[in-house]
Structures are given as C-alpha cells and as structure tokens.
Amino acid sequence: MFNSQRAVAAILVLTCLPALVLAAGRDIQLERKTSAGRETAIRGFAEFDSSCRLRNVPRVNAVQPPEHGTLETRPGVVTVGANWVGDTHCEGTKLDGMFLYYKPADGYVGADRFVFEVDYMRGGRVRATVDIDVAPAR
Numbered sequence: 001m002f003n004s005q006r007a008v009a010a011i012l013v014l015t016c017l018p019a020l021v022l023a024a025g026r027d028i029q030l031e032r033k034t035s036a037g038r039e040t041a042i043r044g045f046a047e048f049d050s051s052c053r054l055r056n057v058p059r060v061n062a063v064q065p066p067e068h069g070t071l072e073t074r075p076g077v078v079t080v081g082a083n084w085v086g087d088t089h090c091e092g093t094k095l096d097g098m099f100l101y102y103k104p105a106d107g108y109v110g111a112d113r114f115v116f117e118v119d120y121m122r123g124g125r126v127r128a129t130v131d132i133d134v135a136p137a138r
Contacts, residue, residue, distance in 0.1 A: 030130045032102065036137040039103040042130055044078035045118055046097030052080070052090035056121060057098045063127065064115040068134070069104040071114065104134040 034040040047055040060073050078097030080090045100116065112132040119125050 027127045028129075030128055031133070032130060033133045033135065034102070034104065035135045036104060036109050037106065038137070039101050040132075042100040042102055042116075043128075044076060044097050044099045046078040046080070046095040047120065048080060048090055048093065048095060052093045054095045054097075057096070059119045060098060060100055061117050061119065062114060063117050064113075066102060066112045066114040066132070068108045068110065068112040069102055069114075069132070071116070072101045072103070073098050074101065075099075102130070102132055104132070109134050109136050 030042065032040055032042060045058045045060060047058060049055050057075075062071055065071060076097060076099045077094050078099070080093040080095065102112075102114070104112065112134060113130065114132075115127065115129050117125055117127045
C-alpha cells in the first residue's frame with residue numbers, strides 16, 4: 001500500500017541515508033542497494049520553518065512504481081540535513097516526518113527502478129528516479 005499525506009513546502013530532509021539533499025523544483029537520481037526480501041529506506045521527508053519547527057509532512061506519490069517490488073510510506077522521526085536552498089542552521093533537528101520504503105518482491109534478485117514525486121503545499125515539487133540493486137539474500 002502506498003500512503004500519502006498533504007504537505008507544505010520547500011525543503012526535503014533526510015536521516016540515516018547518504019548526504020544528498022534536495023530542493024523543490026529539482027529532478028534527482030538516487031541509487032540504493034538491498035538484498036532479496038529486505039526492505040530498505042529510500043528517504044525521509046519533512047518541512048520546517050525558519051525556527052526549525054515542523055511545518056507539515058509532504059505528500060509522496062509514486063509516478064512510476066517499481067516493477068519488482070512495493071513502496072510504502074510510514075511516519076517516522078526525520079533528522080534535518082544540510083539543504084541546497086540556503087540556511088543550514090536547522091541541521092540535526094529531529095522532526096516528525098514521513099519515510100519512503102522499498103521492498104523487493106519475494107525471491108526477486110536484480111535491478112529495479114521507480115520514480116516518485118514529493119509535493120509541497122506551496123507548489124514546490126521534487127521528482128526522483130531511484131535505481132535499486134537487489135542482491136541475493138545472505
């Protein structure tokens with residue numbers, strides 16, 4: 001099941017993931033690795049104001065679902081990372097946000113790809129293409 005929630009605006013934040021950070025209006029490419037049957041976090045999302053307080057949680061939509069797996073969003077605590085749109089004084093702040101997860105289909109090993117968008121209430125949008133490498137189970 002793919003959940004989505006309404007959101008406000010301009011900054012994506014991440015936690016426990018490589019430090020690639022996004023700004024609204026950008027198209028980006030992500031790569032992730034997992035093993036057969038193992039879920040992996042793709043990215044965490046939240047929007048915050050200039051006082052580092054949560055503004056809202058973005059809406060995440062699958063534009064092109066994966067062929068060999070499923071996507072799911074779940075609430076979670078997101079740690080603010082540095083961003084491309086200026087001030088980083090909120091870096092390290094923890095906010096209630098939304099995480100996107102990918103899980104390969106049972107028994108699947110190989111490459112998979114999907115595209116998702118994150119919509120912000122003020123009209124900003126980020127589109128990301130994600131390439132997943134699913135290795136055999138260990």
